[in-house]
Amino acid sequence: MDTTATLFLPPGGSTIAGEVDALFYFLVYASIVMFGIVLAGMIFFGLRYRHRQGDAAAPTAGISHNTKLELTWSIIPTILVVIVFFWGFNVYLKMNVVPKDAMEIKVTGQKWFWTFDYPEGANTVNELVIPAGKPVKLLMSSKDVIHSFFVPDFRVKMDVLPNRYTIVWFEAKREGTHNLFCTEFCGTGHSSMIGTVRVVPEREYAEWLETASNVGSDLAPEQYGERLFVSKACVTCHSLEGKSVVGPPLNGVFGKPVALTSGGTVIIDENYIRESILEPQASVVAGYQPVMPTYQGILKDREIDALVAYIKSLQ
Amino acid sequence: MNTIPEKNFLNATRGWKSWLFTLDHKRIGVLYLFSIMAAFLVGGVFAILIRLELLGPGRNLMEADTYNQVFTLHGAIMIFLFIIPSIPAALGNFLLPQMIGAKDVAFPRLNLASWWVYILGSIFAVISIAMGSVDTGWTFYTPYATETQTSVISMTLGVFILGFSSIFTGLNFIVTIHKMRLPGQTWFRMPLFVWGLYATAIIQVLATPVLGITMVLLILERVAGIGIFDPAMGGDPVLYQHFFWFYSHPAVYIMILPGMGIISELISTFSKKRIFGYTAIAYSSLAIAFISFLVWGHHMFVSGQSQLAATIFSFLTFLVGIPSGIKIFNWLATMYKGRITFETPMLYALSFLFLFTIGGLTGIFLGALAVDIHLHDTYFVVAHFHYVMVGGTVMAFLGGIHYWWPKIWGRMYSEFWAKIAAAFVFVGFNMTFFTQFILGSQGMPRRYYTYMDQYQPLHAFSSVGSWVMAVGFIIMGVYLFHSIKRGRPAGNNPWGALTLEWETTSPPPTENFVETPKFSHGPYDYDKNVPERTI
Amino acid sequence: MSQQNKTNTPHVLPLQVYLGTAAALFVLTVVTVMVSFVDLGGWNIVVALAVASVKAAAVGLIFMHLWFDRKVFLVIFLAGIVFLTIFIGLTMLDTMRRGDIYQISADPIHKNAAMYDTTAVTTDTIPAAADSTHSAANEK
Amino acid sequence: MDGHEHSAHPAHLAHHFSEPAQQAESAKMGMWLFLLTEVLLFGGLFVAYTVFPAWNPDMFFNAHKHLNVYLGTLNTFVLISSSVTMALAIRSIQLDRRDVSIRYLVVTLLLAAAFLVVKYFEYSHKIHLGQLPGKFYTFTGIEGTNPHVFFSVYFAMTGLHGVHVLAGMSVIGWVLMRTRRGELSSEYYTPMEMTGLYWHLVDMIWIFLFPLLYLIG
Numbered sequence A: 001m002d003t004t005a006t007l008f009l010p011p012g013g014s015t016i017a018g019e020v021d022a023l024f025y026f027l028v029y030a031s032i033v034m035f036g037i038v039l040a041g042m043i044f045f046g047l048r049y050r051h052r053q054g055d056a057a058a059p060t061a062g063i064s065h066n067t068k069l070e071l072t073w074s075i076i077p078t079i080l081v082v083i084v085f086f087w088g089f090n091v092y093l094k095m096n097v098v099p100k101d102a103m104e105i106k107v108t109g110q111k112w113f114w115t116f117d118y119p120e121g122a123n124t125v126n127e128l129v130i131p132a133g134k135p136v137k138l139l140m141s142s143k144d145v146i147h148s149f150f151v152p153d154f155r156v157k158m159d160v161l162p163n164r165y166t167i168v169w170f171e172a173k174r175e176g177t178h179n180l181f182c183t184e185f186c187g188t189g190h191s192s193m194i195g196t197v198r199v200v201p202e203r204e205y206a207e208w209l210e211t212a213s214n215v216g217s218d219l220a221p222e223q224y225g226e227r228l229f230v231s232k233a234c235v236t237c238h239s240l241e242g243k244s245v246v247g248p249p250l251n252g253v254f255g256k257p258v259a260l261t262s263g264g265t266v267i268i269d270e271n272y273i274r275e276s277i278l279e280p281q282a283s284v285v286a287g288y289q290p291v292m293p294t295y296q297g298i299l300k301d302r303e304i305d306a307l308v309a310y311i312k313s314l315q
Numbered sequence B: 001m002n003t004i005p006e007k008n009f010l011n012a013t014r015g016w017k018s019w020l021f022t023l024d025h026k027r028i029g030v031l032y033l034f035s036i037m038a039a040f041l042v043g044g045v046f047a048i049l050i051r052l053e054l055l056g057p058g059r060n061l062m063e064a065d066t067y068n069q070v071f072t073l074h075g076a077i078m079i080f081l082f083i084i085p086s087i088p089a090a091l092g093n094f095l096l097p098q099m100i101g102a103k104d105v106a107f108p109r110l111n112l113a114s115w116w117v118y119i120l121g122s123i124f125a126v127i128s129i130a131m132g133s134v135d136t137g138w139t140f141y142t143p144y145a146t147e148t149q150t151s152v153i154s155m156t157l158g159v160f161i162l163g164f165s166s167i168f169t170g171l172n173f174i175v176t177i178h179k180m181r182l183p184g185q186t187w188f189r190m191p192l193f194v195w196g197l198y199a200t201a202i203i204q205v206l207a208t209p210v211l212g213i214t215m216v217l218l219i220l221e222r223v224a225g226i227g228i229f230d231p232a233m234g235g236d237p238v239l240y241q242h243f244f245w246f247y248s249h250p251a252v253y254i255m256i257l258p259g260m261g262i263i264s265e266l267i268s269t270f271s272k273k274r275i276f277g278y279t280a281i282a283y284s285s286l287a288i289a290f291i292s293f294l295v296w297g298h299h300m301f302v303s304g305q306s307q308l309a310a311t312i313f314s315f316l317t318f319l320v321g322i323p324s325g326i327k328i329f330n331w332l333a334t335m336y337k338g339r340i341t342f343e344t345p346m347l348y349a350l351s352f353l354f355l356f357t358i359g360g361l362t363g364i365f366l367g368a369l370a371v372d373i374h375l376h377d378t379y380f381v382v383a384h385f386h387y388v389m390v391g392g393t394v395m396a397f398l399g400g401i402h403y404w405w406p407k408i409w410g411r412m413y414s415e416f417w418a419k420i421a422a423a424f425v426f427v428g429f430n431m432t433f434f435t436q437f438i439l440g441s442q443g444m445p446r447r448y449y450t451y452m453d454q455y456q457p458l459h460a461f462s463s464v465g466s467w468v469m470a471v472g473f474i475i476m477g478v479y480l481f482h483s484i485k486r487g488r489p490a491g492n493n494p495w496g497a498l499t500l501e502w503e504t505t506s507p508p509p510t511e512n513f514v515e516t517p518k519f520s521h522g523p524y525d526y527d528k529n530v531p532e533r534t535i
Numbered sequence C: 001m002s003q004q005n006k007t008n009t010p011h012v013l014p015l016q017v018y019l020g021t022a023a024a025l026f027v028l029t030v031v032t033v034m035v036s037f038v039d040l041g042g043w044n045i046v047v048a049l050a051v052a053s054v055k056a057a058a059v060g061l062i063f064m065h066l067w068f069d070r071k072v073f074l075v076i077f078l079a080g081i082v083f084l085t086i087f088i089g090l091t092m093l094d095t096m097r098r099g100d101i102y103q104i105s106a107d108p109i110h111k112n113a114a115m116y117d118t119t120a121v122t123t124d125t126i127p128a129a130a131d132s133t134h135s136a137a138n139e140k
Numbered sequence D: 001m002d003g004h005e006h007s008a009h010p011a012h013l014a015h016h017f018s019e020p021a022q023q024a025e026s027a028k029m030g031m032w033l034f035l036l037t038e039v040l041l042f043g044g045l046f047v048a049y050t051v052f053p054a055w056n057p058d059m060f061f062n063a064h065k066h067l068n069v070y071l072g073t074l075n076t077f078v079l080i081s082s083s084v085t086m087a088l089a090i091r092s093i094q095l096d097r098r099d100v101s102i103r104y105l106v107v108t109l110l111l112a113a114a115f116l117v118v119k120y121f122e123y124s125h126k127i128h129l130g131q132l133p134g135k136f137y138t139f140t141g142i143e144g145t146n147p148h149v150f151f152s153v154y155f156a157m158t159g160l161h162g163v164h165v166l167a168g169m170s171v172i173g174w175v176l177m178r179t180r181r182g183e184l185s186s187e188y189y190t191p192m193e194m195t196g197l198y199w200h201l202v203d204m205i206w207i208f209l210f211p212l213l214y215l216i217g
């Protein structure tokens, strides 16, 4: 079943979406009926038995209960919820059992961005690229607090825990891009911990994988660094307009001294930037929390060089 | 013309000490009433700030960190300082002894201690706000709560202390109901509000200690790094969630059960009809209280708990829907062949039926495994719980306040303004929160300081709704306070109701009844009695 | 107010009952400690808890008068046990069954696992069915 | 206040009760409900106790070897004895043997203090060895995953229990004072009875803590 955008649900983009939507809409209609009964009862009795001023106030009918009625309104809801339970359970199982041929991508959540590691060694930040029509299994874990991986269009969500793997899978139906949200509260940047899922045709995916591991090699270091600054999520915390966000602004800082929490100052040079990226807690800028994640293992040497060159160029 | 009795509990003794150290359950009820109203006001101001920030994407009013603190404080204040004590500690305290014909609760000193402990707990919460406040969400999930720089300790300590105030109230009520009833008032001749309080008290006593130990462990986690919940130390953050929800799911029924009790009173009084299915309603309160302990895992469907546990929790969750439905339909059936009038309390009772049904039915959505995976931690959940908590509990509370206001103060509020305020609240509420069902199912995550442009129109609409609601509450505040001194004297029984509290004067004397009352008719015998209305 | 008619006339137990109970408690304590020195495998803890339950029952029923008092007190006390059992039971249903579908999601992460570096990873680089005793060492 | 004795008139009957029996039963029921909350307060720790040994049975087994069974057994005897003397104190006051009752209360207090002294020695030994909870754990002699968790659980459970012993001691002290002032008698001994219930519960919890922590295998 193919679903398109409706009042309540965004367009479904995965094979499971149709099944979730079917149950969702079953619940919507069943609820409308139930609610309708309650509303109709209220309106009808309210109008029919309304007491106006001046009417005689006589004792009312001594109805205390009615076993048949009470059984009816206990049993019908019971049947309904049993149906909903089994239906929901059935779809839930499908969401949990990964097809054998699923390809595996590793996901790391950390404050406040996502890293995706592909089988062939490529990695991306905040953009998950997957082939259409192939089941994809995500093996997820967090480096700090709990995050949650949510793609509304796919109707999948799973918490991403520190020190444990959790699994989620889906099969995207056709090419397109979808939003990816973090839905477990994780601090300052929680609402900007968003990314995209880009679904590409299978052939294109293979090509992408090949180039992904060495994109930018054709660019000048500054340009490459500019790209990385966005794609590796530096922008989430560093502004380039002199505003302090989570971290200090990085425009026009190169070559200038900066005060540290530990007392003392350092001059921002190539080495300091490199250290900031790899061991951010080593020297923390005064007035900021030590929350910058380490990029050890995420960035390759060439990428760090590019970033340094870029920051240097921001005079 | 009605008059105010010369000697009543309000003027029996004078001076602030006679209030702050009173042992009279009615005065303690009034103290609680003002305290929780203040908490509601503060929580409401935070709510308005939330809605202002969410008027449009990006920064409007505050930084992300500030926003995170604002919604945490909104949630924590509304839950721990307002809604948990609201009906039981304020209205329950005032009414329970009167409804069962007793002079006071079983342990008046414990009752006073409960209020003082509440104040102490609130002070810690305020200290926490002053010391940089908390940004964890009201759920304090680890490991975030163990590593954030904000003052989690004093807030959790406050919550720990507030728990005791809740336990004291519950313990007191159970004993009072068991031991202090008027001879002749058997269990099944008690007003249903008393049944509601009884079921609530059971949960308060059984569940709240677990909140206590959870908060203690969380504090130890922060100060001593004991590592039970901290994954870096071999602990398990999901275990924390079990601890938290073992309390906090039953707690949502601490919020709703007394509200349901009020609704039973209101519907039968304003339909002037015997309540339909008394026993069924009484037993379903107990059933809800019991089942509430079996379903906490439905908050954790995507937390990484085992699939088996999720499945069982989902199944048990649905069972709660059945006794709730029984109540709804019994209330409807009570209206059948009644003599219905639409004073403000009845309007709130009908709002309750309307809104709680929506809130409850959307709870069924969330209980369904596959659907909750999509809806969890989105605005759909936010809408669900505001529909049950505001649309359910707060509506019942407002209905109860208006219903018993003349009993507390001996004076009537302005019926005209009350109806206008009720209309504002009802319309504003639906504007604010119905939109959030749509937002949520569209994928808008909760606890977001900013959002994607596509959600903007609905968010803006929701914010406008919150202003409409605020106008309603401001009007209400004005006419209610005005009426305390200026209202028309109400007489003993302004609504013509049959429960015992209406047989004493308004306001009642210190020990509730001038003469020990006799149990002469059941609380809902409208087929035999036509009590006279005093207004 | 007349004092005599409805006062709570104390329910006094004979001294022997107290002394007998005390003796039983001491003997059971000795027994349980001695049993603990015998290796019964998993049964040690079961026996120890069984003995403890008997002791607790003795304290509750006799010292705390549950046997003689109104039964509602016994109900209250048992409610505590029942709800505690629910708490433990339903929690274990999660913590013990996390590996039902994929063992990997039950085990703590080996900090040296491929997850934490960027080298290529496939399912087989991470042991799928490690022993359930969580032997993987956690570095602090 | 001033050691003045109450007359036979039930001065202890609060105005809102209609008869002493109702008051006494209310108090008792309140107390039982309070004990119920205590059970669930400890309950959280029992859950932690079940979950972690189930995950790491070997570690728990190895770690528990580092507790001193003899001291644990000694303390069990001490606490049970104090429960017995508490029960006997109540029995004596029921029979209006006030002096005997007072003597039993004093012994109960002393036993409670002895319990804490033994605990003190156990604790200081552990602190000395670095067998401490969580991040303070520095001991190295225990095999298995996360041995510090055992000590987190151990200290949380015995610590909370110890706090209860302290609280119990102050209540017993208070009842002792009231008995000496002659405020309690066979007519009215509710405070002592309530204290007894509390004290027995503290004993009962120890009865479970002892095998769970000291006698795993």
Ligand code: HEA
Residues within 6 Å of the ligand: A034, A035, A038, A076, A077, A078, A080, A081, B139, B252, B253, B255, B256, B298, B299, B317, B318, B320, B321, B322, B324, B325, B326, B328, B356, B357, B359, B360, B361, B363, B364, B366, B367, B368, B372, B375, B376, B377, B381, B384, B385, B388, B389, B392, B393
């Ligand atoms: C007053 C408080 C209150 C009440 C009464 C309820 C009532 C219910 N709640 Fe709700 N809930 C909350 C407060 C409350 N809740 C809060 C605060 C949260 C979020 C906490 C957080 O994360 O911050 C939450 C979250 C929450 C979740 C977790 C969502 C998530 O995070 O993913 C779930 C999932 O199952 C749920 C389910 C239910 C159900 C099934 C009921 C049922 O009791 C409802 C029963 C009522 C009805 C069903 C309607 C009447 C019945 C009929 C008209 C008959 C016909 C019925 C049928 C056919 C079934 N609730």
Ligand code: HEA
Residues within 6 Å of the ligand: B037, B038, B040, B041, B043, B044, B045, B047, B048, B050, B051, B071, B072, B074, B075, B076, B078, B079, B082, B083, B136, B137, B138, B139, B382, B386, B389, B390, B394, B432, B446, B447, B448, B449, B466, B469, B470, B473, B474, B476, B477, B478
């Ligand atoms: C009882 C509980 C309760 C109540 C009553 C409310 C009431 C309201 N809530 Fe709240 N809410 C929660 C409990 C409650 N909420 C919880 C638990 C959360 C989750 C927090 C978390 O994620 O951790 C939450 C979260 C929450 C969010 C989501 C935030 C996010 O996820 O980012 C939003 C957003 O719209 C919101 C809005 C509102 C609004 C507009 C109201 C309005 O109804 C408020 C109306 C009230 C006023 C406008 C006050 C003004 C009153 C007067 C002026 C009266 C006059 C004075 C006297 C009578 C003394 N709430």
Ligand code: CUA
Residues within 6 Å of the ligand: A109, A110, A112, A146, A147, A148, A182, A183, A184, A185, A186, A187, A189, A190, A191, A193
């Ligand atoms: Cu990551 Cu929220």
Ligand SMILES: [Cu+2]
Residues within 6 Å of the ligand: B248, B249, B252, B295, B296, B298, B299
């Ligand atoms: Cu719940």
